Amino acid sequence: MVGTSREPKITLDQSDISLAALKVVRRLSEEGFDAYLVGGCVRDLLLNQKPKDFDVATNATPQEVHRLFRNSRIIGRRFQIAHVRFGREIIEVATFRGQHDPNQSSESGHILRDNVFGSFEEDGLRRDFTVNALYYDAISDTILDPTGKGLADLQAKKLNLIGEPEIRFQEDPVRMLRAVRFMAKLNFSISADLQKQIRTSAHLLGEIPPARLFEETLKLFMNGHALSTFESLKTHHLMPLLFPTLASEGQNAQLVAEALASTDARIAQDMPVTPAFLFAAFLWEGFNQHKDRLIKVEGKTPIDASHMAADMVFLAQQAIVAIPKRFSIPAREIWLLQDRLNQQVGKRPYKLLTHKRFRAAYDFLLLRHESGVPLASTCDWWTTFQSADPETQQQMTTPKRRKKRKKKTPKALQKSSEEQPASV
Ligand code: ATP
Ligand code: MG
Secondary structure, X not given: OOOOOXXXXXXXXXXXXXXXXXXXXXXXXXXXXXXXXXXXXXHXXXXXXXXXXXXXXXXXXXXXXXXXXXXXXXXXOOOOEEEEEEOOEEEEEEEOEOOOOHXXXXXXXXXXXXXXXXXXXXXXXXXXXXXXXXXXXXXXXXXXXXXXXXXXXXXXXXXXXXXXXXXXXXXXXXXXXXXXXXXXXXXXXXXXXXXXXXXXXXXXXXXXOHHHHXXXXXHHHOOOOHHHHHHHHXXXXXXXXXXXXXXXXXXXXXXXXXXXXXXXXXXXXXXXXXXXXXXXXXXXXXXXXXXXXXXXXXXXXXXXXXXXXHHHHHHHHHOOOOOOHHHHHHHHHHHHHHHHOOOOOOOHHHHHHOOOOHHHHHHHHHHHHHOOOOOHHHHHHHHHHHHOOHHHHHHHHOOHHHHHHHHOXXXXXXXXXXXXXXOO
């Protein structure tokens, strides 16, 4: 390969590579095409990390790939790629891409169409970061570094954009979010100039369709490094562009940090996680502001105010990050259950225990407490109630005080209120 033969030979342990990806590369190469593993999988393998997925770049067109693999289909409108399926694993095979046509950009330079095939070298240059433009030739067991900087940057733990940062962020502002994500995931640094450029270009994220920002949001927070990604997004002033109602400091930022840390801990233990819980935390402050105003200013009942506030907060958020119903509905259920967790007498607590969102609502209550809201007695009550035997549960839900109160004289009542600590 031109310009790459001078690179020192670095090999990978092929037993770490997906068999499906190796099959695709070998088959393409048998047919006379160039085919390489590329992007995050090569970067992660060189860093001794487990790749999330395996991507292949080739000079075969999507139609040629499709002809070779019966288990494939062509997807994408902006740029066609082939998906080759092996059971549950999908190998994404992309044809080398060339420089985009400048006439296919928006006024601000945002690339609208990116559908020009190109050479191997061009494909390297249009990728985002030097460390993401490393290719692995599985046949000769060699790493190719068409920018000439990827391996050195990988070694130095530096995230460098390929090309002129101002233009590269104009072409695709999502690259700023990707920079933050990779910094957190890989523990890499970026230069002061790149930090400055992020500050200058951040507003361009407003051009990105909400559906794409939703996909990016999942990648930012469901990757096992959510807390450090969040801190970095705050440092680079990007968080308000995604979730404007979330304050950067204070109790709610603390609640979000707790929710992210718990998501990371669950992922580390292979426990199930849902983004609904994170969205509930991100938007909790906005929800409460609307709710308080609706109760105090508009005289709504707490239940009506809660429903209306949830509608308002999601309506505003959907214009930026399109959160699908499968996540927004559970998030609002978590919110609406918070008030119901104060109902601890009669049959209601039993009913709440069987609610499909009880566990998430209880976890959310604990996080609110950990973030500094004084909810110790409610948390303790539910912690005990869940695992108590039926007799204890019955005692806990029997409205004792109210019965006694009826019989008490005003004097006795005064005495008992002095003895009992105020409940939260
Ligand atoms: P991971 O899969 O671990 O999140 P990745 O680097 O593989 O990281 P993908 O989104 O899977 O990220 O993209 C695969 C490759 O495609 C990247 O490594 C990069 O080379 C290229 N790429 C992805 N998105 C962009 C972009 N917005 N601009 C330029 N190149 C991109
Ligand atoms: Mg990838």
